[in-house]
Structures are given as C-alpha cells and as structure tokens.
Amino acid sequence: MTQFIGHGRVEVVERTLRDFSEFKELNKIDVRRQLAHEIIGIAFGFFSPLKGFMTFNEVDSVVNDMRLPNGILWPIPLVFDVNETNGIKEGDVIGITYMGKPLAIMxxxxxxTYDKAYMAEKVYKTRDIKHPGVKRTLNYANKFIGGDIWLIKEPKFSHPYTDFWLTPRQHREVFERKGWKNIVAFQTRNVPHTGHEYLMKYAWFAANGSEKVEEPKTGILVNVVIGEKRIGDYIDEAILLTHDALSKYGYISRRIHMLSFTLWDMRYAGPREAVLHAIIRSNIGCTHHVFGRDHAGVGNYYSPYEAHKIFDMIDEKDLIIKPIFLRENYYCPKCGSIENEMLCDHKDERQEFSGSLLRSVILDEVKPTKMVMRPEVFDILMKAAKEYGFGSPFVTEEYLEKRRKIFDLGDY
Known part of the structure; x- marks a missing residue:
C-alpha cells in the first residue's frame, strides 16, 4: 500500500498482508533475530524502496556503486542468507517464521552466492575480522535468497518498547498533529549526557531557522537504534527510558521533543551507515539529520568526520533530507558551558565527555555531576538496570541470555 514520498522521490511502501490461509502448507525457513528485524523494517517501509531482500544484481550494484540497479541511492546490502534451501526453488512462495511463529511470506x-570477503571489504573498507560488520558479513551462510516479502503477523512489543513504536506512516501522522514542518532526526545507541542535549538543541536552532518559537514548527525526533547488543553496551530499555526522561523532566520541552525507535542491528559501517540512517529517517518523515563525530563508526577504521564528507558526493536529488554536521563538544569550566573547538579558545581547560570514564563512574553507582548527566537521567538509568538489566545498566552475558523479548508474534 503506497503511503508517502520517501528519500529522493521514492515511494514508501508498506508490505503487510493480514491473512494468508495457505501458510501452513508452505515450505518454511525459521530466521534469527537480525533477519526478523529487517523483515519488519522492510514490511513497514523503514527501508523503502526495498520490497524484500536483494538479488545478486542488487547486491553487486550496492556493494560497488552504493546504488540499486535502477540508480536509487542505497549504501548497504540487505541479504537473506541460508545454509540449506531444503528444496526451495526460484519462483516459490515460502513461509518465514521467527522463534517458530509465522512472521512473513516471501x-x-x-x-x-556472493563473495562475502569482497562484500565486506567494499562496504566496510576493511577485511579485518575485528570489525563487527566484517565479522557479521563473513559469518553469513553461503547461499542467499532474494525476493519480495509480506508481513503476515504484526509484532506486539513489550514494555517499554510499546510506548515508543511507530511505523513510518504513524511517525508522519504524529508530526502532522504536532504541526511540525521541520523534523530533526537524532541517531543514538547511548544513554544521554549533557553533550547530547547540546547537540540536539543546537540542531533544533539550525533547522528552525526564522520560525516563531511561540508556535514551534520544528521538532526533534530521537530515533533509537534497537538491535543486537555487545557486552558493555547500554541495555536497550535504559536508552529509551533515559532519553524520554529529558523531556519528562523538562530539559528539552515536549513541545519540540519526541522519541521512537528503529529495529536495526548496527553494522558500524561509518560513512555508508550514515547514508543509510539518513534514508531511514527520510522514510519516516524527517527533514534534517544530525551527524556528529565518528557517526556509526567503530575503532579507528574511519576518520573522525568521514561520515560528514561522504555527503559531499551525494546530490540533493538523491537524498532530500538535510544533514546537520556537528563537531565534537566538551564542557569548558572557564566558560561555564558546553562548547566545541570552534566556539571558545580554552583548549587546555576542556573537559571532554569520555564515554569510558562515564561508564566507569556509572558502574561504581556514583552520580555524575549535573553538568555531565542530569540527576533524573541517572536515577532512571539505575532503576532500568534493576528492572531490566539484572542489576547492570550495561549488557552482560546474563542480559543476553535472559533479557525480556522486544516483541512477540502471539498465536497464529
């Protein structure tokens, strides 16, 4: 069902089908969580114009040219990998299950087949197995199935996810009700510190332009990436609840701030993933997107602002969302405010927002100064740790093994 205009001039298409009575008779493949996430994302239009998983020509075009064969911008291949086809042939309609429950048809x-090492090198600019995206790609099965999908069972999200789940259509309906003309997307996979607040507020001013602030026409959408977690990451539930706390306690007004999430297992593809994030947020109705230092990067595989530079190679007609590029920020005790290297000259006095230092303080359950993290944010983080993280705000082996389901498919 065609819904909206997405990135460039691409239509966002929902691939949902509420009834398929012959499902029990189909050959079936049970998928892991990554593929279930991508099926849901494709079906609701987050990954428009994709209508399914890529064929050989689509993969090859994306890997080499960062475009689909029809010329539409697309940076990262979405592939459906299988070890065995179990008699499935080209032209078949098959059933897809997740945890044994019906999810979709294809x-x-x-x-x-496709050269996985070549795919990894082109997409991630390295074949180093230490890169999480490379490792994921090399661990794919040896066969791929390309084809269109339709969702036959809507996911039912558990708490707290259910409070923040919106499809692309629903995002746009909310933006319209709020009267927002400009929507700034803020990508995150972390609990917010005051540096994040600064980035959001600065981006709001950049996108708002000359609009009257009495009746705000610009909003900030914090779109959290929910997906595969690594040991030491913040737990998903804490990320959602702490970002919600920023407006709940008035640090950013609810008139201009809202929260949602996208199901996506991060590839850490740096500049290519920055482009994908822009496409996803364009599909859900955002007009601007914040890109900070080392956006979607990992380790030292990309230069600090490589995710900024890639947009110099992209024409406006290919991506209508407007990037807002922000530099690394820090707290300047002499200025008594959050600054960046362009705004003040007190280089020797800066206090950087160190993620590793902040994590060590949190692990010791020491409340950071309010100039680093809001006290209410810290309190909610600790509460989420007890309620969802088995005592830790960070991902542990126990969390990965016993965590609550993000969603369920119910009975069919």
Missing part, C-alpha cells in the same frame, strides 16, 4: 526471485 516470493523467491533468486537463489545465489
């Missing part, structure tokens, strides 16, 4: 266009 029309099989093509079954193919």
């Amino acid at each position: 029309h099989v266009k093509e079954i193919f």
